[in-house]
Amino acid sequence: MDFLLSDEQKMIYDYGESLAKTYDRAYWMEHAERRAFPVDMYKQIAADGFVGTMVPEQYGGSGLGMVEMALFKEGLSNQGVPLLSLVVGACMSMSVIGKYGSEEQKQNYLPAACSGDIRFCFAITEPDAGTNTIKASTIAKPTADGRFKLTGRKTYITDALESDYALVVTRTKPHTEVARKTDGFTLFIVDTKSKGIEMHPIPVSIPLPELQYQVFFDDVDLGPENVLGEVDKGFDILFDCLNPERILVGSISCGIGRFAMDKAVAYASERTVFKGPIGAYQALQHPLAKAKTEIELASLMTRKAAWMYDQKMECGGEASMAKYAAAEASIHAVDASLQCFGGNGYTKEYGIFDLYPLARLFKTAPLNSEMVLNYIGEKVLGLPRSY
Numbered sequence: 001m002d003f004l005l006s007d008e009q010k011m012i013y014d015y016g017e018s019l020a021k022t023y024d025r026a027y028w029m030e031h032a033e034r035r036a037f038p039v040d041m042y043k044q045i046a047a048d049g050f051v052g053t054m055v056p057e058q059y060g061g062s063g064l065g066m067v068e069m070a071l072f073k074e075g076l077s078n079q080g081v082p083l084l085s086l087v088v089g090a091c092m093s094m095s096v097i098g099k100y101g102s103e104e105q106k107q108n109y110l111p112a113a114c115s116g117d118i119r120f121c122f123a124i125t126e127p128d129a130g131t132n133t134i135k136a137s138t139i140a141k142p143t144a145d146g147r148f149k150l151t152g153r154k155t156y157i158t159d160a161l162e163s164d165y166a167l168v169v170t171r172t173k174p175h176t177e178v179a180r181k182t183d184g185f186t187l188f189i190v191d192t193k194s195k196g197i198e199m200h201p202i203p204v205s206i207p208l209p210e211l212q213y214q215v216f217f218d219d220v221d222l223g224p225e226n227v228l229g230e231v232d233k234g235f236d237i238l239f240d241c242l243n244p245e246r247i248l249v250g251s252i253s254c255g256i257g258r259f260a261m262d263k264a265v266a267y268a269s270e271r272t273v274f275k276g277p278i279g280a281y282q283a284l285q286h287p288l289a290k291a292k293t294e295i296e297l298a299s300l301m302t303r304k305a306a307w308m309y310d311q312k313m314e315c316g317g318e319a320s321m322a323k324y325a326a327a328e329a330s331i332h333a334v335d336a337s338l339q340c341f342g343g344n345g346y347t348k349e350y351g352i353f354d355l356y357p358l359a360r361l362f363k364t365a366p367l368n369s370e371m372v373l374n375y376i377g378e379k380v381l382g383l384p385r386s387y
């Protein structure tokens with residue numbers, strides 16, 4: 001077993017640090033305040049080959065794996081830059097099209113997406129179904145001429161209006177008409193400017209440049225060319241997206257936790273209110289040391305899950321444990337860091353409290369910690385299902 005990164009992997013992990021010389025957390029927050037997508041930074045990341053990390057080289061990508069994608073995201077997040085649109089776009093949409101798309105779909109979408117000229121979002125969550133995807137009611141009804149009419153609603157779709165295409169998880173058969181509850185799902189590549197689509201922003205209290213949207217579909221015309229994979233068999237593809245999503249959320253959480261702690265360590269080493277710097281107080285030092293330990297443990301599990309994914313090994317347990325542990329560790333890291341800053345921690349200038357809503361998000365989304373623990377309880381420990 002080898003824990004050392006190759007030179008290329010080290011370069012990928014360090015990329016965030018070099019990018020931050022131009023596009024740092026201050027740039028990110030300035031865009032978050034304006035709710036404006038950081039186009040220049042995104043284009044630079046694309047030009048450097050990272051938007052297409054997991055896309056095969058013949059379609060404009062870098063042809064690398066989950067380990068490299070996770071290292072890249074962790075390194076970027078170490079600088080306080082989570083760039084969630086890369087999780088839903090580069091990982092959950094583009095790499096999936098690269099794997100399951102037709103030759104025509106790959107040629108049509110991937111080179112332009114890798115170069116940053118078009119963006120993808122990913123739409124699964126519905127207001128009524130929530131965590132219970134099986135209950136999804138958005139449906140693409142087959143028509144007599146071999147096409148589909150898409151009707152329904154999705155919610156909290158990151159970067160939807162600003163994206164050119166959405167990978168939409170929809171039913172092609174209602175759940176009352178299928179033998180297995182996971183049958184009857186189909187994934188469609190949908191042009192977000194199609195007739196019959198309406199979007200409304202959902203204001204959220206997390207400083208992010210990417211907006212979240214409610215998306216309404218009203219008889220949107222789709223053809224076989226929009227189907228990703230096979231009709232009614234979309235759940236198989238969906239299953240393949242879930243572990244990468246958990247792994248990347250693990251990477252982002254670890255990075256955000258480290259970013260907070262780096263700031264806290266620098267501050268606590270300088271700030272003196274009684275004798276010597278406050279960082280000498282064990283009441284501040286131990287929570288930081290504990291959070292640091294949790295972050296590095298979660299980071300190891302994230303890399304292990306990514307490596308297993310690349311080896312085509314079953315990694316649901318590892319990806320879930322990584323995501324759960326990293327989300328918890330990140331919250332503890334931000335909380336311990338915030339305490340070091342005293343009142344300053346709540347100011348825009350020091351920017352620590354701003355990290356809290358983001359760290360906390362990953363306990364709820366993309367899959368809430370309760371469902372992650374349910375998965376570990378059932379699939380790893382073999383306990384009965386609770387829901």
Ligand SMILES: Cc1cc2nc3c(=O)[nH]c(=O)nc-3n(C[C@H](O)[C@H](O)[C@H](O)COP(=O)(O)OP(=O)(O)OC[C@H]3O[C@@H](n4cnc5c(N)ncnc54)[C@H](O)[C@@H]3O)c2cc1C
Nearest residue numbers: 088122123124125130131156157158365366367368370387
């Ligand atoms: C900022 C942000 C960005 C997002 N981006 C996207 C996106 O790009 N695309 C997309 O499709 N979705 C996106 N989402 C949606 C997100 O994935 C969902 O909000 C999340 O999966 C939870 O679903 P829900 O909100 O419907 O909660 P609900 O399903 O209503 O669950 C509420 C709570 O109930 C508890 N719970 C639910 N089921 C169980 C159970 N079986 N056992 C124990 N407890 C349970 C959990 O604590 C959960 O938090 C985003 C959400 C946010 C906030």
